[in-house]
Structures are given as C-alpha cells and as structure tokens.
Amino acid sequence: MDDAFVRAAQDAATRGASETPVPPDGLPHRELMRRAKVLVSVAVGVPDRASADTLSLATEHVERLAELQGESGLFECGDNVQSPPDSAFTINDACDVHHLLRNGPAETSPLRDALGAIILKAAPALLSGGVHTPNHRWELASALARIHRSFPDSRLVERAEEWLAEGVDIDGDGFFSERSPNYATAVSIPSLLALAEILNRPELRVPVERNLELTLSLIGSDGSVETLPSRRQDQGTRFPLSRYLWAYRLLAVETGRPDFAWAAVLATADGIDDPGLLTELLLHPLLGETLPAERAPRRDELAVHASTSLAVVRGERSELVVYGGSDYPQQRRIRSGLAVDPTFLRFLAGAAILDSVRLSRTFFGLGPFRADGIRRGEDGSIELRERAVSGYYGPLSAERRHADGVYELADEGRFSAAMSFADREMEEVALTTSVVAHPCDGGVDLDVDLSGPPLGWTLELGFRDGGVLDSPAPRPEDGASVLTGATASYRVGGDAVHVELVGLEPSADPASYFPGEDYAFLSGTDAVGGVRLLIGGTTPARFRMRLRAERGTGAIA
Structure with a gap:
C-alpha cells in the first residue's frame, strides 16, 4: 500500500x-x-x-x-x-x-x-x-x-x-x-x-x-x-x-x-x-497500491500524430510543437465542437515559453493562416500549407436568370447573399502560404513563403507572461510590441527564447491581429493577450525566422 x-x-x-x-x-x-x-x-x-x-x-x-x-x-x-x-x-x-x-x-x-x-x-x-x-x-x-x-x-x-x-x-x-x-x-x-x-x-x-x-x-x-x-x-x-x-x-x-x-x-x-x-x-x-518502478518514456525524438496533424519534438534544451490540424479548411466555419485555433507553433525553452505563433493577413476577411495538414520532408522538415481562395462572381447564364430577380440565399464562404453563388462562374483570387519547420538541436528554423496579390500580413508571437521582451514598449492600440530590427529575445530568469529574422525587412507598423469575419462580424475575437511581438510585411514575401533556446547556463543551443 x-x-x-x-x-x-x-x-x-x-x-x-x-x-x-x-x-x-x-x-x-x-x-x-x-x-x-x-x-x-x-x-x-x-x-x-x-x-x-x-x-x-x-x-x-x-x-x-x-x-x-x-x-x-x-x-x-x-x-x-x-x-x-x-x-x-x-x-x-x-x-x-x-x-x-x-x-x-x-x-x-x-x-x-x-x-x-x-x-x-x-x-x-x-x-x-x-x-x-x-x-x-x-x-x-x-x-x-x-x-x-x-x-x-x-x-x-x-x-x-x-x-x-x-x-x-x-x-x-x-x-x-x-x-x-x-x-x-x-x-x-x-x-x-x-x-x-x-x-x-x-x-x-x-x-x-x-x-x-x-x-x-x-x-x-x-x-x-x-x-x-x-x-x-x-x-x-x-x-x-x-x-x-x-x-x-x-x-x-x-x-x-x-x-x-x-x-x-x-x-x-x-x-x-x-x-x-x-x-x-x-x-x-x-x-x-504501490506503483511499479517508474521509467520515463523516450521523448527526445520527433513524434507525429497524423490524425490531428500534430508534430512534437521534446529535447533536452527545448520543446517544439507544430500544428496543422484545424477543422477550418474543411468546415469553413467557426463552431463549438471544431478545432479552429490558428496557433501553428509553440516553442519552450525552460521557463521562457513562446506559447503561440499565428499568421494574420488581410485577405477577404477569411481570418488567420490555418494549415490543411502537415507534410513530412525527407530531410526531417515539417511543412504546413494553405491555399486560401475567394474572388468575384460573374453574371448568371441566360437559363439561370429569374425575371423577378429573386435568387437563392446562399453562403459563399465569407458572407451570405441572395445571389445563387453556386450557379455563377467565379474569378478566383488565391493566397498560398507555406511554413516549413526545420527542427534542430535546441531550436527550429521556419521558412515562411506567402504568394499572392499584394496585401498586408502580420506574424504574431505570443509569449507566456512572467518574462521580459527586449523590444520597444507595447503600442497603445493593441498592447503588442513591434519588431523593427532583425533580432529579439524573451527572457525569464536564466532561460530565453531568441528570435532572428533572415531575408526580411519588417514593417515598422504592422496591422494588429485580425481574427477573421466569422469573429469580427459578431464583435468577437480569438486573439491572445499577454506579451506579444509583431512582425509585419506585405506579399509576396519569403523569409526565415530562427528560434533558439537559451537555458540557465547562459549558453544558446
């Protein structure tokens, strides 16, 4: 006993x-x-x-x-x-x-x-x-x-x-x-x-x-x-x-x-x-009753859970979670009972924790980047991809026109109208986003690629409270800090998460995080609070973000 x-x-x-x-x-x-x-x-x-x-x-x-x-x-x-x-x-x-x-x-x-x-x-x-x-x-x-x-x-x-x-x-x-x-x-x-x-x-x-x-x-x-x-x-x-x-x-x-x-x-x-x-x-x-002798499971290798598009790497100095399993790409709606969190990455360096990485953009009100799954590369990389599509509708063909001007009230993915959308040809506008994670000892490199029409985007890094971010003071409109250079660090005691940008001159005034029309129409949001660092730009864009862990010894992994 x-x-x-x-x-x-x-x-x-x-x-x-x-x-x-x-x-x-x-x-x-x-x-x-x-x-x-x-x-x-x-x-x-x-x-x-x-x-x-x-x-x-x-x-x-x-x-x-x-x-x-x-x-x-x-x-x-x-x-x-x-x-x-x-x-x-x-x-x-x-x-x-x-x-x-x-x-x-x-x-x-x-x-x-x-x-x-x-x-x-x-x-x-x-x-x-x-x-x-x-x-x-x-x-x-x-x-x-x-x-x-x-x-x-x-x-x-x-x-x-x-x-x-x-x-x-x-x-x-x-x-x-x-x-x-x-x-x-x-x-x-x-x-x-x-x-x-x-x-x-x-x-x-x-x-x-x-x-x-x-x-x-x-x-x-x-x-x-x-x-x-x-x-x-x-x-x-x-x-x-x-x-x-x-x-x-x-x-x-x-x-x-x-x-x-x-x-x-x-x-x-x-x-x-x-x-x-x-x-x-x-x-x-x-x-x-007394427990049997305990033994920790092996947890320092990449574990991929295909059914939820979740990849986890637990190492000695850092932990990485990559997520692409949102239900939104298939369901096209925000609902109780659906997985719709747009956070696609977490990174833990001891007490210094990057709780949420999200990619917001102004694209037809469709909301932040939510990947349609994960893909494993032969080099050990993990790719998240999304092709967001909207556009503009042409006139109805002669046989589908109604003299009284009354058409089906239908939802086209971002709003509803009495326009029988399914019967119209659409001029497509697409935004393709790819995030490829390359896990490494004590960190990860993220290759981000946004291809599409010119538009603004914001990468939001949300840190768990309790530390200090070496970045400009939070701006009044949304309480977030803006990365204006190439590096930043978030430190809790002797632990830190270091951020480095390669191949990008970030915007000095990126847009605030936008949750998408599903939330905004109801004056709601799924935004995170706390310590946030914004990295902004316009499409097309292609750059690398490096995340590295520093632990109590002062050494950067």
Whole structure:
C-alpha cells in the first residue's frame, strides 16, 4: 500500500469537505452532488477527521438535490434544458455514493435511501434519453450501468449496450474524437472504465490505455498536456497533467507499465488537490497500491500524430510543437465542437515559453493562416500549407436568370447573399502560404513563403507572461510590441527564447491581429493577450525566422 498517496487523497478530501459553506439552494445540481460525495467519503473513509455535522451536511445537500429534480426525473442545468447527459453526471456521482454506503453504518441508511429515490426517479428518463456530444454517450451509458449495479434491471444494460454498439470514438493515434484532455479525463476515461468493470467488458479498457499512451507524448515540461488539437473549450489552453493522476495510477498498478507510473508520479508534482480521489480510492482500493518502478518514456525524438496533424519534438534544451490540424479548411466555419485555433507553433525553452505563433493577413476577411495538414520532408522538415481562395462572381447564364430577380440565399464562404453563388462562374483570387519547420538541436528554423496579390500580413508571437521582451514598449492600440530590427529575445530568469529574422525587412507598423469575419462580424475575437511581438510585411514575401533556446547556463543551443 502506498501510504503517502492514501494520506494525500485523504487530505485533499478533508480540505474539500471543509470548503466555505454555501447555502445548498445556491448550488446547481452537479455541485450539490459533488460536495455530498466528498462529505460522505470523509465520513466513511476517515471518520476521525469528520466533524459532527459532516453527514448531516451531506444529507442537507441531497435533500436540496431532490428538490431540484423535476417531474421528468431530470435536473435543469443552464442552457441544456431537460438534458439526460447533464443529469447523468449527477446520477453517476449519486450511484457511486449509494454503492459506497451499501455496507455503511446504520446512521447512513436514511441518506442512502434518499439517494436511491433520486436515482430511481431519474432512471426512466436516462433509459429513454438522448445525447448531443460524442462523450455524452459514455457518460449516459455509464450512468445506466451504475443504476443497474444498485437496482438491477436488464433494460438498463440493453440500453447501455446500444450506445456501446456505436463503437468507441478513438482514432489510430489514440485521440478520442473530441481530442480534448478535459473531456477525456472528466468523461470518456472514467465512463469507459466504469462500463468495463460493471458490465464485465474488459475490452473497453483498451481505448483508455491507448489514450493514456498517446498522452505521454503530449506532456510538456511545464506540466501541461497539449490542447491545440482539441475540438472543445479547452483548445489552446494549459491543461494540467494532475487531472490524469488517478487514471495513470490505476492503469500503472493494473498493467505494471513503468511509463504510466512515471506519468502518475509527474502528475503529483504540484501536490494532490482532488477531493474526489478519496471516493475513487474507497471504491477501488487498487488505486492506493504501490506503483511499479517508474521509467520515463523516450521523448527526445520527433513524434507525429497524423490524425490531428500534430508534430512534437521534446529535447533536452527545448520543446517544439507544430500544428496543422484545424477543422477550418474543411468546415469553413467557426463552431463549438471544431478545432479552429490558428496557433501553428509553440516553442519552450525552460521557463521562457513562446506559447503561440499565428499568421494574420488581410485577405477577404477569411481570418488567420490555418494549415490543411502537415507534410513530412525527407530531410526531417515539417511543412504546413494553405491555399486560401475567394474572388468575384460573374453574371448568371441566360437559363439561370429569374425575371423577378429573386435568387437563392446562399453562403459563399465569407458572407451570405441572395445571389445563387453556386450557379455563377467565379474569378478566383488565391493566397498560398507555406511554413516549413526545420527542427534542430535546441531550436527550429521556419521558412515562411506567402504568394499572392499584394496585401498586408502580420506574424504574431505570443509569449507566456512572467518574462521580459527586449523590444520597444507595447503600442497603445493593441498592447503588442513591434519588431523593427532583425533580432529579439524573451527572457525569464536564466532561460530565453531568441528570435532572428533572415531575408526580411519588417514593417515598422504592422496591422494588429485580425481574427477573421466569422469573429469580427459578431464583435468577437480569438486573439491572445499577454506579451506579444509583431512582425509585419506585405506579399509576396519569403523569409526565415530562427528560434533558439537559451537555458540557465547562459549558453544558446
């Protein structure tokens, strides 16, 4: 038994149980049940740390939860009205607490009965209900399985199996279809593990192991998991490895994999602060067993994930991420559920981090450069390419003209009009952009080529806060600095990212980053904040940008 881990899980739960009290009627249903789960885990798992009112407070939360449950058995939640999957999140927690209390002390019987009533009231709606995102299928199916665990009913199993019959949405690289660390850790992984256990479907553990294996190559030196390919709200954000802790730990103990053990240890680098871990530990004691000997995976070579057009190089002095997997070239729209982040490169030099490189341009309002994939060169290079096309439409042919002047309202890619665009010949205007990355020891060379009509473009380098950029002071209109010479550096302590331009005389007044008409029409933006360096010019343009890492020794790689 790993006593240190068990104590840490107990400590986290105890802190969670002592959260600043909020009147139960001020909490939404998922938070009510989450808090009740933490309180019960402390009362049952570490009773010597429980206060006299721990169980009564949990009961108060569950009573309020029952009041929030509608006649349909579902809970209201934000803009997802009468949502079976959103209610399933709460019912999954309720079922785990109900199962946890199956052999509980006598004083917990009323609480268990109250949970049972909530679960049974929700069962019909979850049995017949539907979903609206990929991960919801597994959340809903796992709720059905958990209800069956407490209240056996073959109909629940049959419905869960219907969802599972669609096949787990995981690709050849190990990404779930939403490609989101948040939904992998919060939904897909725990749901599939629960289904594997309760329904005796061990094959459902395979996609979980594949996703965890993939994630090993996405762990950065800053302790975050790469999110650029994500199709959900976490795309482009910093996602903590700590959220993967329990999954890596459980699978490491079960499989003996030393690389999973390495990840589990790394996930605790900033301590353990997940109050839900104690419940998992009580339900799955194996989670608390001693980890196998850890061994770091080999991470100093180029790893290319073709399904998301993501290339990662983890070296001793620097880390490089090149991304060309946006959904925008195919979908031609900005939508929730699509990967549309225009960041195509990250570069890490210890504490000095170039978080985002984006290429903005004024071309028919189509927005920043988003590559249509990546291409590997025989010399080890990685190419990103995009051919953006718009243009002007000619008159309709005689047979397609309407005397009343009424034509189809259609979208032509940047705006809509009643002009039957598909029936017209278009005079094409194209902008071709190529970025070729040449990784090298401690850095990367980027060859940038923009070919097309004369227009302005801006390369934006966004650095993570905490350092100093040796460039002119930020300009008032957008808070960004402008590179007017050939070199610049961003330094955090002894670490630095050095930038050098070759073959370009940059503009003294480049345009600000422009997010594209999809955002601008709604007065929105996807612009990054913080420390930014702008490099501007006009097409055609062809130049090289060198990025080099300097680490604490003062030596430039």
